[in-house]
Structures are given as C-alpha cells and as structure tokens.
Amino acid sequence: xxxxxxxxxxxxxxxxxxxxxxxxxxxxxxxxxxxxxxxxxxxxxxxxxxxxxxxxxxxxxxxxxxxxxxxxxxxxxxxxxxxxxxxxxxxxxxxxxxxxxxxxxxxxxxxxxxxxxxxxxxxxxxxxxxxxxxxxxxxxxxxxxxxxxxxxxxxxxxxxxxxxxxxxxxxxxxxxxxxxxxxxxxxxxxxxxxxxxxxxxxxxxxxxxxxxxxxxxxxxxxxxxxxxxxxxxxxxxxxxxxxxxxxxxxxxxxxxxxxx
Amino acid sequence: xxxxxxxxxxxxxxxxxxxxxxxxxxxxxxxxxxxxxxxxxxxxxxxxxxxxxxxxxxxxxxxxxxxxxxxxxxxxxxxxxxxxxxxxxxxxxxxxxxxxxxxxxxxxxxxxxxxxxxxxxxxxxxxxxxxxxxxxxxxxxxxxxxxxxxxxxxxxxxxxxxxxxxxxxxxxxxxxxxxxxxxxxxxxxxxxxxxxxxxxxxxxxxxxxxxxxxxxxxxxxxxxxxxxxxxxxxxxxxxxxxxxxxxxxxxxxxxxxxxxxxxxxxxxxxxxxxxxxxxxx
Ligand SMILES: Nc1ncnc2c1ncn2[C@@H]1O[C@H](COP(=O)(O)OP(=O)(O)OP(=O)(O)O)[C@@H](O)[C@H]1O
Ligand SMILES: Nc1ncnc2c1ncn2[C@@H]1O[C@H](COP(=O)(O)OP(=O)(O)OP(=O)(O)O)[C@@H](O)[C@H]1O
Ligand SMILES: [Mg+2]
Ligand SMILES: [Mg+2]
Numbered sequence: 001x002x003x004x005x006x007x008x009x010x011x012x013x014x015x016x017x018x019x020x021x022x023x024x025x026x027x028x029x030x031x032x033x034x035x036x037x038x039x040x041x042x043x044x045x046x047x048x049x050x051x052x053x054x055x056x057x058x059x060x061x062x063x064x065x066x067x068x069x070x071x072x073x074x075x076x077x078x079x080x081x082x083x084x085x086x087x088x089x090x091x092x093x094x095x096x097x098x099x100x101x102x103x104x105x106x107x108x109x110x111x112x113x114x115x116x117x118x119x120x121x122x123x124x125x126x127x128x129x130x131x132x133x134x135x136x137x138x139x140x141x142x143x144x145x146x147x148x149x150x151x152x153x154x155x156x157x158x159x160x161x162x163x164x165x166x167x168x169x170x171x172x173x174x175x176x177x178x179x180x181x182x183x184x185x186x187x188x189x190x191x192x193x194x195x196x197x198x199x200x201x202x203x204x205x206x207x208x209x210x211x212x213x214x215x216x217x218x219x220x221x222x223x224x225x226x227x228x229x230x231x232x233x234x235x236x237x238x239x240x241x242x243x244x245x246x247x248x249x250x251x252x253x254x255x256x257x258x259x260x
Numbered sequence: 261x262x263x264x265x266x267x268x269x270x271x272x273x274x275x276x277x278x279x280x281x282x283x284x285x286x287x288x289x290x291x292x293x294x295x296x297x298x299x300x301x302x303x304x305x306x307x308x309x310x311x312x313x314x315x316x317x318x319x320x321x322x323x324x325x326x327x328x329x330x331x332x333x334x335x336x337x338x339x340x341x342x343x344x345x346x347x348x349x350x351x352x353x354x355x356x357x358x359x360x361x362x363x364x365x366x367x368x369x370x371x372x373x374x375x376x377x378x379x380x381x382x383x384x385x386x387x388x389x390x391x392x393x394x395x396x397x398x399x400x401x402x403x404x405x406x407x408x409x410x411x412x413x414x415x416x417x418x419x420x421x422x423x424x425x426x427x428x429x430x431x432x433x434x435x436x437x438x439x440x441x442x443x444x445x446x447x448x449x450x451x452x453x454x455x456x457x458x459x460x461x462x463x464x465x466x467x468x469x470x471x472x473x474x475x476x477x478x479x480x481x482x483x484x485x486x487x488x489x490x491x492x493x494x495x496x497x498x499x500x501x502x503x504x505x506x507x508x509x510x511x512x513x514x515x516x517x518x519x520x521x522x523x524x525x526x527x528x529x530x531x532x533x534x535x536x537x538x539x540x541x
Binding site for chain 2: 013018020039040041042043047088089092135139140141142143144145166169170171172173174175176177178180181184199200201202203205206228229231240241242243244245246247248249250251
C-alpha cells in the first residue's frame, strides 16, 4: 500500500527576480513500512522536501497524497499529527525555556492523549535518556542529548510517518547504533514509514530500502540498498558520494608530524 | 615534543556546572597538549568535548567553574587572563567553530553583512572591498551563487551552508589555534572533502594547531594526526590517528564496532555495554 505519493513537487523561495526554484520537479512514492532515503549535495533541497511533506512549507506546487488523503497546503490537526519530523538542527527545534518534560508533555496535551507520565517515561527510555532529564532545560544538554529529545518528541504522538532529517549526525556512533536499532525495531513493531535524509551513505544503506539521489532540485537516480552495497550505481554523482564516504583524502602529500 | 612547539598545554582541567542536586562534573581532570598538528577529539555524546573547547575559549555559561593546574596558550596564561584579554584572543588568535553554527550567528543581520563585519575588523578595508572579499570567501568554501547567499538571513540558509559560513569567517582572521566543533557534520561528502582540504592547507601553511571535535570515526582517522578519546568527562585514551583501529580501550573498541559499514552490512548494529569500571580509570 502506498503511504506517501508525491507528484511534480516544486518549491521556490523568494519573489520576483530574486525567486529561487529549489525543487524543480520531484516525484516519488513510498510504500507503507518502507524507508526511503534522500541524499545529495548540501543545499540541494532535501530539508525542503521534508518540510513540504510535514506541512511546514506551504508554498509548494504539485501534488502530495498521504495515506490516501490529498494534502492541501492547509492541513487539519489530525492530518498534521500523522507525520512527525525530526529536525536537522537539535538546537533550533526545541523551545529553549521549557524543560524537557514540558516539551514532551505539550504535544500530548494538544492531542488530548492519556497516560501522559507513563508515555514520557517510555519514550525517554526508548531514546536512552534517564527520566531525570525531564527536569533539565535544553541549554543543560549536550548536542546529542538534545537530538535524542527531538526524536522522543517526534515519537511520543505515535505517528505513522517519521520524517528524519540527519537524525544521527550529532550523535556518537554508539548512540547512533542504538537509535538506528530503535528505528528498525519501531518500524517493525508499529509498521512505520520513514523518509530519511543523511550525508552518511553507510547509515542510508543500513536503513533504507530505496534511495533517491538529488542534484540541483531533481532526482538524478533512484537506487536500492543492495545496489549501494554492491557499488552498482549509474550516476557519477552517486559514485562520488560512495567514494567520498570512506573518509578524507589528502590532496597533498602529508607533512612530517611531530608527535608529543 | 619540544615545549616551544606547543601551542596549548592543558593540565588537570575540570569543569563543573551547578545543578539542583549538587553539581555536574562535565570535565574531569583532563590533560593534553596541542602542537602544530590536527588533534581529533571523539567520545560519547555528553562526554564533555564541547565543554572542553569552550573552557579553552573561556566561554563557559555563568555559574560554571573551571579549575586547572595549568592552561597555557602560547605566551598567555588562560587561567589568569582578564575578560578584556580574552576578548582580544577570541576570534583573532583562537577561533572556534561552534557546534550550532546557525545559532551563533546574529539572526537579524544577513550572513554576508556578518562576514563583511569580520573582514572590516581584521583588515581595515572599505565596505565595498569587504563585500567583494566576503563573496570571494563564500566562493572559496564552495557556496554556489554567493551573491544570493550574501543577502540571506541565518534561518534561510541550509544546515551545510551555515557550517561553511562559520568556516569562511574563521579563514578571515588568522588564528594560531582553531577549535572546530563538528564543523562538517551537515556537509555532503564532496563538499566536506573540499572544506577539509581548505582547513588542512591552513594548518600546514600557517603552521597552526587544530582541535577537531567529531563523531565521524572514518573522518578523524583519515584527517587528524592524533586522536583524544573522551568518556564521561575523562580522557580514556590518546592514540595516533592511523592506529585508531588498534585502539585498546573497550570504549574505543565499542565505537569502532558500532559503525554501520558499506563493506560489511549487518542487520543490527552492535551496541556498547558501558562498564562502570571505565569511570574509575
Ligand atoms: N526560508 C528560506 N528563504 C530563502 N531561501 C531558502 C529558505 N530555506 C531554504 N532556502 C534555500 O533553499 C535551498 C535548499 O535548502 P535546504 O535546506 O532544503 O537544503 P538541504 O538539501 O537540506 O541542504 P543541507 O544538506 O545543507 O541541509 C538552499 O539554497 C537554501 O538557501
Ligand atoms: N549549562 C549546563 N548546565 C548543566 N549541565 C550542562 C551544561 N552544559 C552541558 N552540560 C552537561 O555537561 C555534559 C557535557 O556536555 P558537552 O556539551 O560538553 O558534551 P559533548 O561531549 O560536546 O556532547 P555532544 O557530542 O552530544 O555534543 C553533558 O552531560 C551535559 O548535559
Ligand atoms: Mg538540510
Ligand atoms: Mg558537543
């Protein structure tokens, strides 16, 4: 069954001769329970695609159908709760003057959910934070701890779709492993659908079934996990991304280093 | 290493934050030196990496207490430096690229104006000249269409653009120590490669020191000379980057095993069993 269907999505920022067409013509489908990856150059419009799906960006054209319902630029509260977004930026997405407990409580109140304290404890445990974190403010957390709060906030409403924008790039790899395992478990347990943006090709290949490679506002290639593992990709830009994932390559011969 | 090769020496530094229940010891008795080299810091989230970087800059939040036997930066005793002295050092002799680039920029000023401001401060040129230098700087960090980006406000730039804007500001001043906190985590691999090679050249050409905080093990291994591994506020191991694979501390071994890999796909990633004994070493 199709969970997300996007056709001819286009987004511009700005007006008049300053307008910039960020997405030119993007179409894709994601099946229920599937994980769809988005990779591509910095600034090519990945966060913009997620923003349009989440209902945060309103000036798009084309068509978006979510779970069989056409998504107007204006959506109802329950339509908006169906998909939750985890933002690229853990610093900007949490209210700076609210405790973590309040940040997690708020969506529950808005949607009128029961068992609020239990739900908060469960979700904190799921993302690997002790429940004492409820009393802390965002500025008292490290970057990775804030990102886990952001994931917890997205999960607490039990959405059908998670839109994940670089969810683990602020995390150390051991916590990344825990979050990636958690995302796999949740996908199985709750039959969730994910759209995942990441610059880390190993993370993408680990979690995604199909992967779209973006360049300049369009998809240049849609490939599969097994093709990535085999290194069997068509577009030269995709090849660049795969080769670059192995680390830094010095452009000059390394100099002598005094070790102390 | 000869002492005059050292740019920074830290001995027995600790940082404490006040908390409702006593205090949080975020950094515990760390000692390290940085020479004219690239030193990576990896370690678990919350282990005190950013706090260490901010303590060197004396940028800790109010209430935080930094203690140390020694914090020497070139000819400056950071422990005894006045706020006035620190203001002169920050941004000109030590530069820090913060982990949250977009939020360290002024939200009501375009990014171009902010970079131009730095140019004027450091090079005493005219506004016109500063504008041209800024556009050139944005181009140098591979920002497409720099004229357009000049006029954007911080909330209008993408994650990776924000990081490159911070890096371009740092290129303008000529510091002898750069502290880069996750400077490339939002960049795609091709742009990242280019930005890192700018940093690499900078360290080599100007013969300066770089502290590179990152979660990307492959990157630190291939980019840095030495790696410091932190766990729960402590340095548990320091190792030459090329030997990272042969690290001995169980925490570091756990990190290496937790990496997803294109060569060896696995269904589930190994997670770390944290041993309370690690806290005591
Ligand atoms: N509110 C806005 N006003 C003007 N331009 C914007 C706005 N938001 C985004 N843009 C521009 O749209 C383009 C795409 O941005 P987007 O954030 O979608 O990129 P991205 O692919 O997520 O990049 P990154 O990998 O660096 O996060 C960028 O050129 C950016 O400057
Ligand atoms: N202002 C503060 N008040 C209280 N505790 C704080 C404060 N700032 C940081 N901490 C705590 O200090 C510890 C170290 O934080 P720090 O930001 O240095 O971690 P980090 O190693 O940079 O982590 P990350 O990789 O997640 O960015 C964390 O446990 C954090 O919760
Ligand atoms: Mg983005
Ligand atoms: Mg940090």
